[in-house]
Amino acid sequence: MRVSQFFLSTHKETPAEAEIVSHRLMLRAGLIRQLARGIYTWMPLGLRVLRKVERIVREEMNASGAIEIAMPAVQPAELWQESGRWDEFGPELLRLKDRHQRDFCIGPTHEEVVSDIVRQEVRSYRQLPLNLYQIQTKFRDEIRPRFGVMRAREFVMKDAYSFHADVESLERTYRAMVECYARIFTRLGLKFRAVAADTGAIGGTGSHEFHVLADSGEDAIAYCPDSDYAANVELAEALPPPGPRGNAAAALTRVATPGVKTIAELCAFLAIPAERTVKAVVLDGADGRPVLLMLRGDHELNLAKVAKLEQVKRPLAFAAGETIRARFGAGPGSLGPVNFKGVVIADRTVAAMSDFVVGANVDDHHLTGVNIGRDFPEPVAADIRNVVAGDASPDGKGRLDILRGIEVGHVFQLRNKYSRALNLSFLDETGKSRLMEMGCYGIGVTRIVAAAIEQNHDERGIIFPRAMAPFELALVPIGAAKNPQVRATAEALYRDLAAAGIDVLLDDRDERPGVALADMELIGIPHRIVVGERGLKTGQVEYQGRRESKPQLFSLHDAVKSVESMVCAD
RNA sequence: CGGGGUGUAGCGCAGCCUGGUAGCGCACUGCGUUCGGGACGCAGGUGUCGGAGGUUCAAAUCCUCUCACCCCGACCA
Numbered sequence: 001m002r003v004s005q006f007f008l009s010t011h012k013e014t015p016a017e018a019e020i021v022s023h024r025l026m027l028r029a030g031l032i033r034q035l036a037r038g039i040y041t042w043m044p045l046g047l048r049v050l051r052k053v054e055r056i057v058r059e060e061m062n063a064s065g066a067i068e069i070a071m072p073a074v075q076p077a078e079l080w081q082e083s084g085r086w087d088e089f090g091p092e093l094l095r096l097k098d099r100h101q102r103d104f105c106i107g108p109t110h111e112e113v114v115s116d117i118v119r120q121e122v123r124s125y126r127q128l129p130l131n132l133y134q135i136q137t138k139f140r141d142e143i144r145p146r147f148g149v150m151r152a153r154e155f156v157m158k159d160a161y162s163f164h165a166d167v168e169s170l171e172r173t174y175r176a177m178v179e180c181y182a183r184i185f186t187r188l189g190l191k192f193r194a195v196a197a198d199t200g201a202i203g204g205t206g207s208h209e210f211h212v213l214a215d216s217g218e219d220a221i222a223y224c225p226d227s228d229y230a231a232n233v234e235l236a237e238a239l240p241p242p243g244p245r246g247n248a249a250a251a252l253t254r255v256a257t258p259g260v261k262t263i264a265e266l267c268a269f270l271a272i273p274a275e276r277t278v279k280a281v282v283l284d285g286a287d288g289r290p291v292l293l294m295l296r297g298d299h300e301l302n303l304a305k306v307a308k309l310e311q312v313k314r315p316l317a318f319a320a321g322e323t324i325r326a327r328f329g330a331g332p333g334s335l336g337p338v339n340f341k342g343v344v345i346a347d348r349t350v351a352a353m354s355d356f357v358v359g360a361n362v363d364d365h366h367l368t369g370v371n372i373g374r375d376f377p378e379p380v381a382a383d384i385r386n387v388v389a390g391d392a393s394p395d396g397k398g399r400l401d402i403l404r405g406i407e408v409g410h411v412f413q414l415r416n417k418y419s420r421a422l423n424l425s426f427l428d429e430t431g432k433s434r435l436m437e438m439g440c441y442g443i444g445v446t447r448i449v450a451a452a453i454e455q456n457h458d459e460r461g462i463i464f465p466r467a468m469a470p471f472e473l474a475l476v477p478i479g480a481a482k483n484p485q486v487r488a489t490a491e492a493l494y495r496d497l498a499a500a501g502i503d504v505l506l507d508d509r510d511e512r513p514g515v516a517l518a519d520m521e522l523i524g525i526p527h528r529i530v531v532g533e534r535g536l537k538t539g540q541v542e543y544q545g546r547r548e549s550k551p552q553l554f555s556l557h558d559a560v561k562s563v564e565s566m567v568c569a570d
Numbered sequence: 571c572g573g574g575g576u577g578u579a580g581c582g583c584a585g586c587c588u589g590g591u592a593g594c595g596c597a598c599u600g601c602g603u604u605c606g607g608g609a610c611g612c613a614g615g616u617g618u619c620g621g622a623g624g625u626u627c628a629a630a631u632c633c634u635c636u637c638a639c640c641c642c643g644a645c646c647a
Binding site for chain 2: 011012013014015016017019034036037090091092108109138140142143144146151155156157158159209210315316407408409410442443444445446447448478479481482510511512513514515516517518519530532533534542
């Protein structure tokens with residue numbers, strides 16, 4: 001491709017709203033352009049990237065025995081009413097009416113449609129298992145789209161749905177999909193991790209998320225460097241500390257702590273580490289009365305874990321200020337378990353602490369030397385915090401570390417949540433009608449592009465992994481306008497490289513060198529050849545990898561071969 | 571939905587407080603010089619000042635309503 005015949009639209013300046021680096025670079029490089037909030041046009045350059053990702057996903061899905069299908073974006077309300085999700089899905093489901101005032105929606109996911117197809121077509125265990133997938137535009141009317149295509153309302157997803165006669169078959173396909181995903185992200189050249197995930201509202205037995213690792217990622221992943229343990233922090237279990245609780249040594253003492261509201265202020269005021277403090281969080285209880293949760297000062301509450309406690313009200317609600325004052329006699333910042341008559345749930349770490357500091361239930365006062373059993377009744381002990389780096393790995397094989405990641409894939413064993421709702425039955429070997437087992441497997445195709453940039457960039461722009469780069473090689477003649485030999489050499493090289501099957505972009509714009517080089521770097525082309533007067537004097541061209549800081553010289557004679565070896569080694 | 575913010579040229583912004591002929595930089599067009607790391611000179615085009623209503627002799631500026639977008643909270647690929 002020649003730049004003069006392409007539609008390159010790079011920008012020096014970025015729209016003010018772009019917050020994260022991938023969004024800024026995607027706009028600056030002209031990969032995408034916003035049409036409305038969370039809705040983007042994929043410009044020609046961006047589309048090339050998207051198509052390369054799609055191709056790899058498609059090839060690996062096909063190789064894993066999945067069959068491609070294309071389902072409609074617009075779906076009738078009846079199917080969604082049948083599954084119950086017309087009401088359950090809420091405002092995220094974009095609804096519309098046709099000219100006859102019939103209700104439709106734009107598909108945010110396709111369990112209903114694919115189930116409808118399968119229940120009509122599949123009658124016998126002999127037709128199972130079946131794994132159908134599509135790569136298609138979805139619409140979810142997100143409350144708050146942000147970060148460009150990272151969290152868009154309209155986005156491209158690869159969604160697959162598998163159907164099985166029994167759980168063993170489901171588990172086989174599930175494993176095949178996990179392996180398929182690992183191959184996809186490996187081929188895309190991304191650093192990633194598969195982690196055990198919370199099955200959340202869907203339930204079921206197994207679920208894994210695939211995260212592209214990036215410091216800016218929204219999700220925290222706990223993993224054990226000494227084993228293969230990896231889980232979303234939401235799910236990772238914080239084990240009880242080893243050994244028995246320490247003996248009470250200090251006397252219970254009330255100290256005035258004027259103006260102290262946060263743990264940081266408390267630590268500064270008393271000159272103690274956060275590990276010796278306990279913070280109190282009050283939620284509405286299942287019986288309507290507040291429940292006191294106790295956490296070590298430096299730990300974070302894990303709402304997913306708390307939501308599983310029987311003592312709390314669902315959906316979770318932090319207790320209102322008036323409720324707290326009425327029950328504790330003090331405001332948030334001064335709360336504690338001593339003299340509190342109600343349910344107290346202590347994190348396992350807190351349950352093993354002694355001589356700690358906690359709010360006194362008197363405004364602007366704390367208690368020091370607090371001990372469980374002596375100063376207040378033994379609380380319910382539960383795992384209610386996020387794990388932190390250094391915690392023992394739940395598999396007992398070492399200590400946890402925390403990484404940040406961007407969720408780009410999610411696989412679920414749905415079991416028969418939908419097969420029951422939509423009556424997906426088949427006849428087994430004995431002629432008995434049974435419900436199918438189902439799995440579903442998603443990949444955020446558009447999100448992958450943003451995640452890849454988030455993981456691979458520098459101050460000059462994007463550094464695409466080869467597999468998803470819009471072009472493999474940039475060919476930049478310098479001074480072609482005044483030196484016909486430079487132009488002729490570049491043109492000849494362009495033909496030869498293209499003939500050798502290299503996806504090359506020739507910058508034939510006669511731009512100044514700085515502009516041309518900066519553009520090629522911004523759009524993230526992984527390899528570059530510069531043809532200039534300087535090199536031609538000695539029959540050479542300059543090669544430079546996008547991550548390298550210095551060029552190397554290739555002899556013009558075997559430039560194509562040299563380039564091939566660099567590109568293929570990538 | 572609640573809280574905060576911004577809407578002025580394709581992009582980034584000033585002007586608004588204190589009403590009086592709509593500006594700057596980048597980008598764009600033409601000519602010339604330059605050109606191995608985002609050049610320079612000269613000339614030029616570009617605006618429903620988000621929209622509607624109001625106050626006023628006069629509104630980008632003040633008031634009311636409205637729309638869009640951005641940021642902070644519950645969702646998710």
